[in-house]
Amino acid sequence: MRAAIYARYSSDRQHERSIDDQVALCEKHLASLGGGSAEVYADYAISGAHLASRPSASRMLEDAAEGKFDIVIAEALDRLSRDQEHIAAIYKQLTFAGVKLITVSEGTVDELHIGLKGTMNAVFLRDLAAKIRRGQTGRVKAGKVPGGKAFGYDVVRQLDARGEPLRGERAINDEQAEIVRRIFKEYAAGMTAREIAKGLNNDGIPSPFGGDWNASSINGNRARRSGILYNEGYLGFIIYNRVRMVKDPATGKRISRPNPPEEWLVEEAPHLRIIENDVWEAVQARKATANAKPFRQRRKPPHIFSGLIKCGKCGGGYTAKGGGYLGCTRHRESGVCNNGQTIKLETVEQRVLGGIQQRLLAPELVEEALKAYEEERARLRKEALGNKKKLVRRRGAVQREIDACVRAVLDGLLSDAIKQRLPELEQELAQLDRDLAALEDDNPLVEFHPQAAAAWKKRMEDLSGALKGIGPDKSQAREIIRDMVDRIELHPRLARGQFDIQLFGSLPGILNIMGGENKLGPKSAVQLVAEEGLEPPTRGL
Ligand SMILES: [Zn+2]
Incomplete structure (x- = not known):
């Protein structure tokens, strides 16, 4: 597999290590796909609007046409361009050159991504979160500690060479x-955490x-x-x-989710x-024994929505209580939340899956969504045409x-x-010619709609097919849904x-676009209401 990496630095919103960060991320992703080294193409562009301002992107496309590599990896689609039409081009x-496009945040790029990018707020929010993570990755590489301050350390306040405050420096307290x-x-000596806490409190x-x-x-918490x-x-x-922080678009609240250890980034400091190694190991050995539970208790089979179901009152998890019922964990264990209501896991599954299926299967809704997409494209086309007319007239x-x-x-x-x-006029004429040539070059009117629509429809068909097959083996639906919810x-x-x-994620974004009302509005939740099945999303979600 011959690979190319494309990175773009945009001066208006990234810090200056951005290209290195992007390349590091892409290399890691490439390695996870079994690839080795890659040719790097990087542009330092003020704005991503014109290919002319990004020579490496043009060179990459030429090299692709000459068959110099089989895949291109970028951090995210909008690294290629911030303009949906250019991405499509x-x-x-x-x-056409037989080169596959893969991004760290979107995976293998297909017509679905190209077609829906830019219309889906939920996807945008997820991208933004990933970018913030990437910025923090840059800082850990430079030996700084990202995020909050741990007990045992002080924040070191220093200025860098340019007089900017350095963030992330720590020293032992x-x-x-x-x-x-x-x-x-x-703890290593055998005291329990409760006894240790009591001793510390007694000592003030x-x-x-x-x-x-x-x-x-x-x-x-072991997982976190x-x-x-x-x-x-x-x-x-x-x-x-x-952990990664996920921002709830509805409440603005930040929620943390544990990441698997293979996604951790570790730097020596x-x-x-x-703590010395021997003490650490003695403690971990004791903790492992304390955590060991009888086999049956240790691991319940995860259900399709494991870890995704949250209490609407406090944001805490809704977890199994016994008898197939779910309840708010924070209500049950710390009394912080007053939501004592329980619901059967089976009921949640039926209503959510049923609601998704109901919307997916309505063909007129698919038609409606495609119409909305076509309208948006027509609007963009008209706008571009209007610009061109203005230039020609002038x-x-x-x-x-x-x-x-x-x-x-x-x-x-x-x-x-x-x-x-006369010189003024000649200058303006030359500028107008350049602007018009740029419009032609960038070819903003790429016809893309038929493939995008077909790919979109296929993804929805896969999902509804998987939903119909729900029974003892839910693995396929599980995979698609967990990816999008x-x-x-x-x-x-x-x-x-x-x-x-209420459902949050990119799937509800698609369902909302398909739902007809306010098709392209910035909504990311869909509401499934008791008994009535699925209702149109509430305004302001
Ligand atoms: Zn709660």
């Missing part, structure tokens, strides 16, 4: 480091978050690697990307070491004025006014056992 050329060592030592030692120490801030006893940072490592007027000047000069009339005006919120109604269900 580039995609078309690559496809000796007093807190002593407490960290005490906790590890006591303040906890990291103010208030009293408790067992969970010491013990933490939160808590003092799980913090590898104390061994002198900076670990980034353990020996100056930040607080060019005619300028040319006529030049002709008049020339006639006057030929008639022996060379005034100062003409001497001054970020979160399912359960909002209890006043009547006992009744819930409004």
Whole structure:
């Protein structure tokens, strides 16, 4: 597999390490696909509008046409261009050359992505989150600690060479480091987290978050690697990307999700070491024994929406309570949330899957969505055509004025006014010619619609086919749905056992576009209401 990487630095919104970050991400992605080295094409563009301002992109397309590589990897589609029509043009050329386009954030790019990009707010939000992660990746590489401050360390306030505050520098706080060592030592010696917390409280030692120490801030959560006893940072490592923050577009609240260890980024930072290896290992060995549970309890078979179902009141998880019922975890375990309503997992599955299926299967809705897409394209086409007409009209007027000047000069009339005006006009004419040529070059009117629509329809057909097959084997639907649904919120109604269900992610974005109302509006939730099945999304979601 011969590969090329394309990266673009845009001065108006990225910090200056951007290209390196992009290339590093693309290389990692390439390695995960089994690829080796790749030719790198990078542009430093002020704006992504014209291919002319991005020589490497043009060179990449030429090399693609000459068969120099089989795949192109970019961080995201909008690295190729921020303009949907240009993305479509580039995609078309690559496809024609038999070159596959893969992005880190979208995966293998197909007509579906090309067609829907730019109309889907939910996808945009997800992209944005990934970009913020990428920015933080750059910082960890430079030995800085991203995100929040861990107990045991101080933030170092420094300015860089240009006088800008340096972010992410840390140094050991000796007093807190002593407490960290005490906790590890006591745990390794056999004390429980509860006993350790009690001892710290008795000694009047303040906890990291103010208030009293408790067992969970010491013990933490194994999957999230939160808590003092799980913090590898104390061994002198900076670990980034353990969790990712996902912003809820409806409430603006940030929610964290654990990432699998293979996505972690680890850098050595020996100056930040607080705990020695032998103590660390003794603690981890004890924790492993404490976590070991009888086999049947350890792992319940994950259901199709595992980890996605959230309490609409507090944002906490809705997890199994026994008897096939789900309840708010925070209500059950800490009493922080007052939502005591429970619902059968089966009911949630039926209503969500049923709702999706109902909308997907309505052919008139597919037609409606395609119509909306076509209308948007027609609008863009009209706009581009309008621009071109304006330029042509102005060019005619300028040319006529030049002709008049020339006639006057030929008639022996060379005034100062003409001497001054003629060069101005010639300059404007040249600029208009360049603008018109740019419009032609960039070919903003690529016909793309038929393929995009077909690909979109196929994805929806795959999904509905998979949904119909729901039974003992839900794996195919599971895969498609988990890829396109970020979160399912359960909002209890006043009547006992009744819930409004809201779906978030890119799938609801598509369902909303298909739903007809406010087709291209920035909505990312779809509402599935008790008994009535699926309702049009509520305004303002
Ligand atoms: Zn709750």
